[in-house]
Each structure stands twice: as structure tokens, then as C-alpha cells.
Amino acid sequence: PEIFAESRVGVKTTEFSTYLLDLVELAYLTYFKECEVVDVDGQNLKLGDLFSKYSRSRYDWIKFTTFLDLRNRGRVAQPGYSENMLIFEMKGQRYAVYVVEENSPLNTKELLSWIDSALLKNLEPVLALVDANGDVTYYTVRKYRLEDLV
CATH class of the missing domain: 3.40.1350.10 (Trna Endonuclease; Chain: A, domain 1)
Structure with missing residues (x-):
């Protein structure tokens, strides 16, 4: 959680004391190897895997590029x-x-x-x-x- 605050990504929720991140924010942290993303099957996801598995918009990749x-x-x-x-x-x-x-x-x-x-x-x-x-x-x-x- 400290990495989220330091990187100024995500929104901290008070209800569960967790952070909500947009896909581009998670991709940003993954790109700079600030964190590892593990899916529900326990697989470590690389940047490309992250987009192929979780992208819901045709804009996600170019939004990440601009971000x-x-x-x-x-x-x-x-x-x-x-x-x-x-x-x-x-x-x-x-x-x-x-x-x-x-x-x-x-x-x-x-x-x-x-x-x-x-x-x-x-x-x-x-x-x-x-x-x-x-x-x-x-x-x-x-x-x-x-x-x-x-």
C-alpha cells in the first residue's frame, strides 16, 4: 500500500483500507517493476498479460501510453x-x-x-x-x- 501512495496512484477506500487502481495505474507499476500482479490462479502477469486478460476498452493501451x-x-x-x-x-x-x-x-x-x-x-x-x-x-x-x- 505504501507504493500506491508514493507513486500517487489509486484511490484509498476507507471502508476496507484498500486501494482501487485503474488498469493503467497497475500497468504503470508493473512496467517499472514496482509491484507484481498475480491473478486468481496464482500466475504472475507481465505487462502484456495484464492488458490481454483485463483490458475492457479499446482505449486502454493508448491511455496507458499517454499516462x-x-x-x-x-x-x-x-x-x-x-x-x-x-x-x-x-x-x-x-x-x-x-x-x-x-x-x-x-x-x-x-x-x-x-x-x-x-x-x-x-x-x-x-x-x-x-x-x-x-x-x-x-x-x-x-x-x-x-x-x-x-
Whole structure:
């Protein structure tokens, strides 16, 4: 449990004095060999095994890639409120990161809804685009109405 607090991952529950971790947080600890993951059959799981056995979203791997990239840049990213979102804070500003895979269709209506939701939560929206090599590029996202630009 100390490793969770030191690594700033998971949410401590008061009811059972345990931590709840998102898959990307557990993968992060596994990646850096900070912990071993053992499944119910007693098998030690490596990073790939962890995703193949427990991933429930097509975004899990790219979300992990972005989580790792942000952590490597000194940002303490945490899972957000949707399956492809992360949250981090920098210089007093909180950011919501919408993680997408390069060359995947992007639903404009869904993206606009996400931007509105992030702004309502006082989060600065950022788009993280993960390419086939696992490189992450970040874009600041703004929403404008055409009449505001004229």
C-alpha cells in the first residue's frame, strides 16, 4: 500500500483500507517493476498479460501510453471520468486529456460534448494523439462558434 501512495496512484477506500487502481495505474507499476500482479490462479502477469486478460476498452493501451508519457514528463496523470480520459495538474491549472489513436475516426459531436464537459469541470481540454509507434502528440483544444470568428 505504501507504493500506491508514493507513486500517487489509486484511490484509498476507507471502508476496507484498500486501494482501487485503474488498469493503467497497475500497468504503470508493473512496467517499472514496482509491484507484481498475480491473478486468481496464482500466475504472475507481465505487462502484456495484464492488458490481454483485463483490458475492457479499446482505449486502454493508448491511455496507458499517454499516462506513461505524461508521468515521464513529470506530470502526475490520473484516470479521468471516461474510458479515454486522463487528468493532470500543472502550474495550478487542471487539464483533461482526451486520448485518441492516430488514423482512427473522431466523432465531432462526441468531442464537442467532451470539451463542454471538461470546461464545466474547470478543466483545460487537451487532445492526445497516439501514433502507431506509441509517440504522443498533444494539442490544446478550443471551441469556437463561426459567428464569434467573423
